[in-house]
Amino acid sequence: MTYQTDILLPVAVNTAFTYACDHPLELGTIVNVPFRGRQMVGIAWMDSTPKSFTGKIRPITACFDFPPIPTPTRVFLKKVSDYTMAPLGNTLRLCLNPAFLLEKKVRKPLLPGTPDFSRNAVILSEDQAKTAHTLSEAVLGQRYHAFLLDGITGSGKTEVYLAAIQTALEQGQQALILLPEIALTNQWLDRFERRFGCAPLQWHSNLTESQRRQTWQAILKGEAKVIVGARSALFLPYPTLGIIVVDEEHDGSFKQEEQVIYNARDMAVLRAHVEQCPVILVSATPSLETIHNTQEGRYTRLALYHRHGHASLPDIKTIDMRRQPRGWLSPPLLRALEDTLTRGEQAILFLNRRGYAPLTLCHSCGHRFNCQNCSTWMVNHKRTGKLHCHHCGFEQLAPQQCPECHQADTLIPCGPGVERVQEVVEKLLPQARCRLITSDEVTSLTQLNDLINQIRNHEIDILIGTQILAKGHHFPLITLVGVIDADLGLSGGDLRCAERTYQLLHQVSGRAGREERPGSVLLQTFQPEHPLMQAMVHQDRDSFNQLELAERQAHGMPPFGRLVSVTVAATNPDVVARVARQLGQTAPHHPELSLYGPAPAPLALVRNKHRWRLLFKAPKTFPLQRVLQHWLEEQSLPSSVQLIVDVDPYSFV
Structure with missing residues (x-):
C-alpha cells in the first residue's frame, strides 16, 4: 500500500510537496526526497489529502534515523512564518540544515555535562x-x-x-x-x-x-x-x-x-x-x-531595586560642552581621569563610533569620500590606513591627495571616532595604559578573554570603546565612565533613537562602581537640558519612559500601533522606482490603514542596490499581515527586484 505525505522543504515557498511512501510517516520525520533534479532534506509536515493531481507522485528516497522534529517546534515555525510574512520553507531553514544530519567521526565529541545541584549557590538577598x-x-x-x-x-x-x-x-x-x-x-x-x-x-x-x-x-x-x-x-x-x-x-x-x-x-x-x-x-x-x-x-x-552586596549606584553628571573649550575631552573629564588614575582605579571612555573619523573631506574643494556601493560616507581607520564602509565592507587605501582637485595635504578627518579619542588621551595622559575595545579590535572569543583578563589584572588603566563596552561586563576597579558624545544617536528622526540612546547610556553607566568603590559617570553633551539627559542625571528611568510612551501613543506608533516596512531593491534605479510606484498605486485602502511612501529609503543605495520603501501603519487590532499578504500575492514583480518585508521594523535606514 502506498501512503501520500506532504513534505516541507527548506525552499522559499509557503507550501509542502506531496510524496509517496510505503508506510505511514510520523509527522516531523526527517526525510530525503528528490526535488528539481537533486536530493533535498525535508520533514513530514502533514498527511496529504487526495488531490486532483494526475501526474506521478515521486517516492521518498530515505528516512533519517533521528527523532522527529517535535510538534511544538513545527507549530512555532508555522506561526513565525505567518507573523513575519516569510515563506514557510525559509523558517524551516532556521531549524534544519542537511549538514546537521551527517554522521561523521569527530575528534572532540561534545559531552553535555550533568549539573550538580549540591554545589553551594550564591546566597540571595x-x-x-x-x-x-x-x-x-x-x-x-x-x-x-x-x-x-x-x-x-x-x-x-x-x-x-x-x-x-x-x-x-x-x-x-x-x-x-x-x-x-x-x-x-x-x-x-x-x-x-x-x-x-x-x-x-x-x-x-x-x-x-x-x-x-x-x-x-x-x-x-x-x-x-x-x-x-x-x-x-x-x-x-x-x-x-x-x-x-x-x-x-x-x-x-x-x-x-x-x-x-x-x-x-x-x-x-x-x-x-x-x-x-x-x-x-x-x-x-x-x-x-x-x-x-x-x-x-x-x-x-x-x-x-538594589545592587547586590554593598555596591551603590554611580553619581551621574552632565558636562555642558557649550561652556567648554573646543576638544574631544573636556577639562572636567580630563581631571576626573587623572584623579581616577591617581587612586589606582580604572576608567571607561565610551563613544559609539568605530574608526578614527566618520568623514574625510578636502579642505580645498569640499570633496567628500563616499562609498562606491552605498550612499554613505567612508570611515577613516587610522590603524589600517584605509577608508572603510561599515555597510558593505568596501575599503580603500587612505589617499594622499584629493581625487577631485588633486591637492595634497588638504584632506581633513572630521569628527571623532574611538581611535582619535585614544590618540588624544595618550597625548594628554602619556602615563596611562590605554586599550581600544571595538568589534574591529576584538574579533574572537580568545581575544576577548585575553582582554578581560588584562582588565581584571589591572594591566589596563583606560578602556576606550564602543557599545561592546556596555554589555554586562563586571570589572570591580572601574569607577569612572566618561561618555564622549552623549548626544550621538539623538538625531536622525528614528522612531527609537531616544529610547536606544537612553538604554545605551544607562547600560554603559552601569559599568561604574560595581562593588564597594563608589562610581561616577560624566556625560559630555550639548543638550544638558534634554529630558533624556535629565533622566540620566536623576536616574529617573520611569519618567523618561512615560514621556516616550505618551509621544508614541499620540501618533499611534508602536507599541500602540503596528508598522510593516516593504522595501524594494534592485541594481537598476529606474526599475526600483517604477515597481515601488506600482506597489503604491495598488496598495490596499482602509480607513485604519496609513501608507507612507513610496519614497527612496534613507540609505537609498546599499551594496550596489537602489532601495525604495513603503511603510504601513495600523492599529494593533487591524489584521495587517493578512491584508498585506493578500495584496503582495497579487503582484507580479520583475525577477531582478528584491522585495523585503519587515514586520515591526527596528531600523529605518
Missing part, C-alpha cells in the same frame, strides 16, 4: 530569593507565563534566573538562554559553571560545523539540557523545553535583518506560548514594547 521563588513556581506549573525581570545594573538578575533554570533542570526539562552578543557568552558560561559545575552547550556563529552538528543532534535527542546562544538558538528542535530566558531583552542585536526578518525577543514569547513554558525577559532598561505589555497586564513585572 531577600528580594532576589522572593523573585526566584516566583519564577520557580511558574516553571513547576508547566504553563505559559511571561515575566519581565527588571533590575538596576548590578542587582543580581542573573543569579535569580539561574535559580529558575535549576528548577527546570530538576524537572528533567531543557532551558534556553538567549544572549545578544557572543561577547557576553564566556562570562555567562563562567558564572554557570561556578554554579552548576559543568558548562552548557553553546549555539552561535563562531562554532565549527562539527560543533553545530553535534549540538543540534544533542538538542533533538534531549541530551543537551542547557543551551546558551544567539538569536538563532530559538529555532532549534527542543523536545522538552521548560524555560526561556532572554537576557538584555531590549538589545537591538536580537533583531534579524535578513532572510526571515524577526525580533528574537518577540519570537521567544511566541515560542514559550507554543511550548507552554515561562519566558523571562531580563533588562535594566526594558524596551518600551515590554514596558507597555507589563502595564497592559500581558507580562508580570518582577523588580530588583
Whole structure:
C-alpha cells in the first residue's frame, strides 16, 4: 500500500510537496526526497489529502534515523512564518540544515555535562530569593507565563534566573538562554559553571560545523539540557523545553535583518506560548514594547531595586560642552581621569563610533569620500590606513591627495571616532595604559578573554570603546565612565533613537562602581537640558519612559500601533522606482490603514542596490499581515527586484 505525505522543504515557498511512501510517516520525520533534479532534506509536515493531481507522485528516497522534529517546534515555525510574512520553507531553514544530519567521526565529541545541584549557590538577598521563588513556581506549573525581570545594573538578575533554570533542570526539562552578543557568552558560561559545575552547550556563529552538528543532534535527542546562544538558538528542535530566558531583552542585536526578518525577543514569547513554558525577559532598561505589555497586564513585572552586596549606584553628571573649550575631552573629564588614575582605579571612555573619523573631506574643494556601493560616507581607520564602509565592507587605501582637485595635504578627518579619542588621551595622559575595545579590535572569543583578563589584572588603566563596552561586563576597579558624545544617536528622526540612546547610556553607566568603590559617570553633551539627559542625571528611568510612551501613543506608533516596512531593491534605479510606484498605486485602502511612501529609503543605495520603501501603519487590532499578504500575492514583480518585508521594523535606514 502506498501512503501520500506532504513534505516541507527548506525552499522559499509557503507550501509542502506531496510524496509517496510505503508506510505511514510520523509527522516531523526527517526525510530525503528528490526535488528539481537533486536530493533535498525535508520533514513530514502533514498527511496529504487526495488531490486532483494526475501526474506521478515521486517516492521518498530515505528516512533519517533521528527523532522527529517535535510538534511544538513545527507549530512555532508555522506561526513565525505567518507573523513575519516569510515563506514557510525559509523558517524551516532556521531549524534544519542537511549538514546537521551527517554522521561523521569527530575528534572532540561534545559531552553535555550533568549539573550538580549540591554545589553551594550564591546566597540571595531577600528580594532576589522572593523573585526566584516566583519564577520557580511558574516553571513547576508547566504553563505559559511571561515575566519581565527588571533590575538596576548590578542587582543580581542573573543569579535569580539561574535559580529558575535549576528548577527546570530538576524537572528533567531543557532551558534556553538567549544572549545578544557572543561577547557576553564566556562570562555567562563562567558564572554557570561556578554554579552548576559543568558548562552548557553553546549555539552561535563562531562554532565549527562539527560543533553545530553535534549540538543540534544533542538538542533533538534531549541530551543537551542547557543551551546558551544567539538569536538563532530559538529555532532549534527542543523536545522538552521548560524555560526561556532572554537576557538584555531590549538589545537591538536580537533583531534579524535578513532572510526571515524577526525580533528574537518577540519570537521567544511566541515560542514559550507554543511550548507552554515561562519566558523571562531580563533588562535594566526594558524596551518600551515590554514596558507597555507589563502595564497592559500581558507580562508580570518582577523588580530588583538594589545592587547586590554593598555596591551603590554611580553619581551621574552632565558636562555642558557649550561652556567648554573646543576638544574631544573636556577639562572636567580630563581631571576626573587623572584623579581616577591617581587612586589606582580604572576608567571607561565610551563613544559609539568605530574608526578614527566618520568623514574625510578636502579642505580645498569640499570633496567628500563616499562609498562606491552605498550612499554613505567612508570611515577613516587610522590603524589600517584605509577608508572603510561599515555597510558593505568596501575599503580603500587612505589617499594622499584629493581625487577631485588633486591637492595634497588638504584632506581633513572630521569628527571623532574611538581611535582619535585614544590618540588624544595618550597625548594628554602619556602615563596611562590605554586599550581600544571595538568589534574591529576584538574579533574572537580568545581575544576577548585575553582582554578581560588584562582588565581584571589591572594591566589596563583606560578602556576606550564602543557599545561592546556596555554589555554586562563586571570589572570591580572601574569607577569612572566618561561618555564622549552623549548626544550621538539623538538625531536622525528614528522612531527609537531616544529610547536606544537612553538604554545605551544607562547600560554603559552601569559599568561604574560595581562593588564597594563608589562610581561616577560624566556625560559630555550639548543638550544638558534634554529630558533624556535629565533622566540620566536623576536616574529617573520611569519618567523618561512615560514621556516616550505618551509621544508614541499620540501618533499611534508602536507599541500602540503596528508598522510593516516593504522595501524594494534592485541594481537598476529606474526599475526600483517604477515597481515601488506600482506597489503604491495598488496598495490596499482602509480607513485604519496609513501608507507612507513610496519614497527612496534613507540609505537609498546599499551594496550596489537602489532601495525604495513603503511603510504601513495600523492599529494593533487591524489584521495587517493578512491584508498585506493578500495584496503582495497579487503582484507580479520583475525577477531582478528584491522585495523585503519587515514586520515591526527596528531600523529605518
